Amino acid sequence: MRYANAVASFTSYLEQVRRLSAATVRAYRSDLADLGSVIGDADLREIDLETLREWLWRATLRGDARSTMARRAAAARSFFGWAHESELIPVDPSLRLVTPKRAKTLPVVASKDAMRELLDQYRAAAAGGDATALRDHAVLEALYGTGVRVSELCGIDIDDVDMHRRTVRVLGKGSKERVVPFGAPAADAIGAYVTRGRPALLARVDRATPALFLGARGARIGSRTVYALVARVLSPIVGAEHIGPHALRHSAATHLLDGGADLRAVQEILGHASLGTTQIYTHVSTERLLDGYRLAHPRA
Template sequence: MDGRGGSLGGAVSAFLSDALHVRGLSEQTVRAYRGDLEDLLRFTEARGLDVVQGLSLEVLRDWLWASNERGLARSSIARRSSSVRAFTRWGSENGVLPNDPGVRLRAPKGASHLPRVVSADQVRELLDGLAGRASGDDPVALRDLALVELLYAAAIRVSELVGIDVTAVDRGRLTVRVLGKGGKERVVPFGVPAQDAIEAWLARGRPALAARAAGTASPALFLGDRGGRLGVRSAYRVVARLLQDLPGEGPSGPHTFRHTAATHLLDGGADLRAVQELLGHASLGTTQIYTHVSSARLREVYRTAHPRA
């Protein structure tokens, strides 16, 4: 296609549509692209630039500089740089832009933080507390217990968790089929505690929430309070409430359990490539961050326990 001379907003819309419907990127990735590129559009519109031909390296650098002046974190600026480079690369490859102005764009790398990991004892204490609340057969408590057990047991992303249908759970083989990034499907195992929590949720919790649905019954494994499929934000709030009182720095969301599960697997002697397959990482390098976490934990144990540390 040749969209040169067209509106910048139209080009952004076409890019986002292509990312979601043609390339099959996750909704979370496209949402991040949209937020960053909408900010770019506001920046360019304020300067009277509304055609794609006017998008230059200087404009992009000014936009990132303005983001820095507004106090955005380095990680946010790095993400914005990545988003706009994906857009300009797509524009150049599809004839929307005469060239790729983002190819030479650089931004400060985000601060290097290791993922937040909670200890096995903390996980056990947290799950015991959830089990106590679920013992009264409150449907929301039963759901939350099953949700956290599965997050930790299968080390899955929250987007994968809320996308699971009841039919994707093999309750005999203790596996669940999830749809990961890029529409890639994989089957991951879970343990007996997660199985018990899922069985209790399906038998005594899910029917109560499903009865609240106004229309057709949802096929989703996890339901929201109104009987529809549980959303990512709702699942995030469930986990954030549980983790907010635990000691430790870093985000308090569902990804904490994914990080924690991966680190505990490596601590227990799991093979790195097996963990890569479990997590659904395309690159082994992405999985290797957890070896750094394990090493950091080991050094801390050594420092506090060895008499000559």
């Protein structure tokens, strides 16, 4: 089978059998397209380990980040593992493909005081009753108050929110559903938005939508709008140019652990499949503890 046909079959398998999200399938398709730009539409059986190593070497020369190369190597291993199991190739050439180690970087986290000041500022802006201001305040409170991913936030419907119990039902990675709690500030912001802001935005379209958060044209809010909002308000606080909604997720997780939350509870809230993924936030908390010690202790 030719490479392009095999990739098409593989992505169909990811969508229909493994039922991965559209964003994940796009990432696989993009990484395998990068490999295709090097090997062309070769016969799948002609691709060997040296071909894959050459592909990663070219990425190194191009200056690709180690995290990008690690992701692409993982995509290649998944693809060729599937091809071998499907008996399209006699041997999996990716078995001995070494994954470049990711650089160990800690997540960017805003301080509790900075988050309090930011959210107080947006609450004051929302008090004027402007629909967009009400929505932006609710979005920021929801992201920080629940730690959900931006895709999960954009997918929330009105009926997913239980204001009495202060919980929201979200659809996470791998179409896994979970219920996440939120606090009184988020409840107040969401309540004000639903009562005064959402109807004004909804009036801008002819048809109704079940979406909780709406864009400027009255349809379900897009991830780009949320990214732009968070980048605008959070970049000055954390001192980083390229910042996104995940920074609020990182901040929520770190502040939960700083406050004494159980690691497994945080894992459930974030929707991590592995506890190891959640443990990165314990390192963030430790670093903050060490920073405080170095600044304050006379023998530090």
